[in-house]
Amino acid sequence: MTDDLRDQVHAAARRARVAADELVLATRERKDAALHEMAAALRRRAPEIIAANREDLAAGEAAGLPEGILDRLALTEARVEGVAKALETVAVQADPVGEVLRGSTLPNGLELRQVRVPMGVVGMVYEGRPNVTVDAAGLALKSGNAALLRGSSTAERSNTTLVAVLRDALESVHLPADCVQLLPCHDRASVTHLITARGLVDLVIPRGGAGLINAVVEQATVPTIETGVGNCHVYVDANADLDMAEAIVLNAKTRRTSVCNAAESLLVHKDVAAEFVPRITKALQQENVTIHGDEQFAQQPDVVQAGDDDWGTEYLSLDIAAKVVDSLDDAVRHIATYGSGHSEAIVTNDVAAARRFTARVDAAAVFVNASTAFTDGAEFGMGAEIGISTQKLHARGPMGLSELTSSKWVVWGEGHTRPRG
Known part of the structure; x- marks a missing residue:
């Protein structure tokens, strides 16, 4: 045979x-x-x-x-x-x-x-x-x-x-x-x-x-x-517009969970955590998203304590890993450790922070103040796409x-x- x-x-x-x-x-x-x-x-x-x-x-x-x-x-x-x-x-x-x-x-x-x-x-x-x-x-x-x-x-x-x-x-x-x-x-x-x-x-x-x-x-x-394996992150910076951040996180996570450009991880700067963590927890849970959170997120109602495996998981479901980080550099290190090289996003009003993030994050697509859902050949003006390349030789991205x-x-x-x- x-x-x-x-x-x-x-x-x-x-x-x-x-x-x-x-x-x-x-x-x-x-x-x-x-x-x-x-x-x-x-x-x-x-x-x-x-x-x-x-x-x-x-x-x-x-x-x-x-x-x-x-x-x-x-x-x-x-x-x-x-x-x-x-x-x-x-x-x-x-x-x-x-x-x-x-x-x-x-x-x-x-x-x-x-x-x-x-x-x-x-x-x-x-x-x-x-x-x-x-x-x-x-x-x-x-x-x-x-x-x-x-x-x-x-x-x-x-x-x-x-x-x-x-x-x-x-x-x-x-x-x-x-x-x-x-x-x-x-x-x-x-x-x-x-x-x-x-x-x-x-x-x-x-x-x-x-x-x-x-x-x-x-x-x-x-x-x-x-x-295209997509463990995509959204990082909410210390100088983020939190209304914008909430909209981007919800879109990146819940627009369509089964696609590789869906956000699987959320990182929040410690300086906005006190306000944003309870806010985004409530917003995600209203969309039936299960949050697998670190210690600070786990203080919120109905948040699941994250394990080591959660940070590298492509859920493809209404689940998201969430963590509070000390700095932009801490966020970049986390993405370097657990990211898949697909799509990463920063939400910030700080141009210098955005430039640092886009320069240091190693991924096929890096977004500033936009949802990872846009990593798509049609959205990039290519018509259809045959896939999202996460390698560096010959082709990268849609x-x-x-x-x-x-x-x-x-x-x-x-x-x-x-x-x-």
């Missing part, structure tokens, strides 16, 4: 390579037409997609999946419309392929140009979020890449239907259906065969929980980009079109030869 599965994954990768070789020659007009047709097809076939998703949700509920996971899995009419609009937004973005990054003419007359080119075949390994299926397919297409999608078994029916819709749309505009392929999801070996298909696959992007991401990054022989490209040097001469020696 394992050999058969490996052959199946490798065969899909070879088909993807053929599709990518054709796609690299496609004009922006053809790619944009495909994206618009994909969006239209999603809208036309929304009832079919939602029906498949209901089957996944029913199976997930029967299996006892947590509420946050079910929320990520769910596709409503509004969410289908959202992913369709995301494809249309990608269509109006500039095509990164062929963009000249730099260039010059050497003294000997050689003309140098460094230009963006597609990665080629991009694998995506992700958990029960069927919207990722559409986002990944759309971004890969616009950036000239063929996508191999390995979703989770919890979203099997949803992903199968979505990919069928997208493939039909591609064929209708005379682009290869194999630009988008769904890999088997019931055997974890399919992930292993994908991430070790060196020479067949150019890049793998894992998107999901820490266990999935670590397994892919540690076992892959194909280049990978590490994405990954849009340009992050799915590499570059090549194109050199023009007129019979130039290099002297011997």
